[in-house]
Amino acid sequence: MTLAPPQPRTKPAQPFFSSGPCPKRPGWTPEIFREALLGRSHRSPAGQAKLQEAIDRTRAVLSVPADYRIAIVPASDTGAIEMALWSLLGARGVDVLAWDAFGESWVHDAESLKLADLRTFRAPPGKIVDLAKTDSARDIVFTWNGTSTGVRVPDANWIAADRQGLTICDATSAVFAQELDWPKLDVVTFSWQKALGSEAAHGMLVLSPRAVARLESYRPQWPIPKIFRLVDAHGRLDEALFKGWTINTPSLLCVEDYLDALAWAESVGGLDALIARANANARTLGAWVETTDWIDFLAKDAVTRSNTSLCLTLAEPEVARLPAPEQHALVEEMLEILEEAGVAYDIGAYRQSPPGLRIWCGPTIEARDLTQLTAWLDYAYGLAR
Structure with missing residues (x-):
């Protein structure tokens, strides 16, 4: 029988260690909401300025390349990656990699789309798949960091610089805490409630020029719900989405919280x-x-x-x-x-x-x-x- 050690005399100052929603930044208080545009329209000039600021500061903190587009989208990281899967897959063969519960979800979604050429690679909890088996001629869908198993890719060296397919990366528990190799990534998704501990319900979608080219040259066989639409009626990228003109109504309270988290990130270096x-x-x-x-x-x-x-x-x-x-x-x-x-x-x-x-x-x-x-x-x- 294991004997319990004495009860410790001190406790963590902040007892919050959840993996999502994640803990707030040190020193956070509700006072940060004094600057929130509560009761204002997100379509107002002030609301648009807040949303554009969130995009611009995200780009600055993460060093997202200047020619990559960034959009605020509905439904957290899940909504962001679903938008990418529904809008981009089917143009060529697809490899979907899974080493955690969320990767398994993207496998399920790819299977639900009934893609003509789909390969799935799975690893048991605690393991990672053989990344060398992926094919750069195919689209690749993967989680950078497996939130539910604690497994991440070691780097992006396994992704070909001259790839023909797109890389679609769910990076929600990696971004702001791990180094992403942007030139190797064509679609990156994440949510506000992860590494910076901001409020939930909103996702971020980052697209490379190659991903934009795919959107404008390929039409999936299935209908795209309004909440997933990234192109306009003429098949051109909806540029307004990447200037803070969100598909549906965002919470400006959550936007304020995210801006505070980004400001803290800048303040610590x-x-x-x-x-x-x-x-x-x-x-x-x-x-x-x-x-x-x-x-x-x-x-x-x-x-x-x-x-x-x-x-x-x-x-x-x-x-x-x-x-x-x-x-x-x-x-x-x-x-x-x-x-x-x-x-x-x-x-x-x-x-x-x-x-x-x-x-x-x-x-x-x-x-x-x-x-x-x-x-x-x-x-x-x-x-x-």
């Missing part, structure tokens, strides 16, 4: 500083994992292990051999202990992943909070065990 913060957080949690016998990484290979959504499994031999329902019960008891103590919220493994924990280590997290959290994790495990 921009993208390099954000990546450094996430890397430091991942090292802090990783050092504890490496010296703790009851927990381990779901992603065993450090080269493909995420620095944002760190997914952990129960590793003590007697516990690891238990049936999944019993492991889930143990984790649930741990989570109750942590929540009742006000130490950590929403850190259970993703519902479709193996039993365990998922702890967000993105740039809005403070390393000292992670250090204090680990002591409580040991305590909660000892009590639940």
Whole structure:
């Protein structure tokens, strides 16, 4: 029987470690909404200026190439990538890669479109597919960082610079915390509620010139719902979408929150500083994992292990051999202990992943909070065990 260590004396200053919506930036307060255009139209000059500012500052912080288009779209990252899949796929063969629950969703969508030439590559939780098997003559759909399994691509070297197909990348738990190789990416999608911890419901769609050329030269066989339409009645790119003229009504309260998050990102040193913060957080949690016998990484290979959504499994031999329902019960008891103590919220493994924990280590997290959290994790495990 594992004995619980003494209850720690200190708690994380911020007990929020959820992988989505992710924690707010350090120092965030509702006072930031004083500048929000509440009750105003997003079509007003002031509303348009706010939306354009969100696009422009996104480009600046992420160093998105000047010839790439950026749009604010409905329905979070899901809406953004659905727009891309419905509008772009079918022109040539497609490879869809899945190493987490969200990649599996894009496999399902590609299958639902009944594409004539579709290949799927899947990996079990904690693993990544053989990237060398992809074909640069085909379109490739993949998640840069698997939020539900903690697995990410090591780089973009496996993507051909002279590719014929398009690369469509769901980057929602990577952007602002990992270095994206923009010349290798034709479509990038993400949402506000991930790495910068802004409010949910809005997505970002980034298109390369090659993606724009596809949109203007190819018509899918299926009808495109209004909420997914990226071209006008004449088959030309709807340029207004990339100047803040959103398809449907955005929340200007959420826009204000995103602008605040971008301003914070600029204030701490921009993208390099954000990546450094996430890397430091991942090292802090990783050092504890490496010296703790009851927990381990779901992603065993450090080269493909995420620095944002760190997914952990129960590793003590007697516990690891238990049936999944019993492991889930143990984790649930741990989570109750942590929540009742006000130490950590929403850190259970993703519902479709193996039993365990998922702890967000993105740039809005403070390393000292992670250090204090680990002591409580040991305590909660000892009590639940």
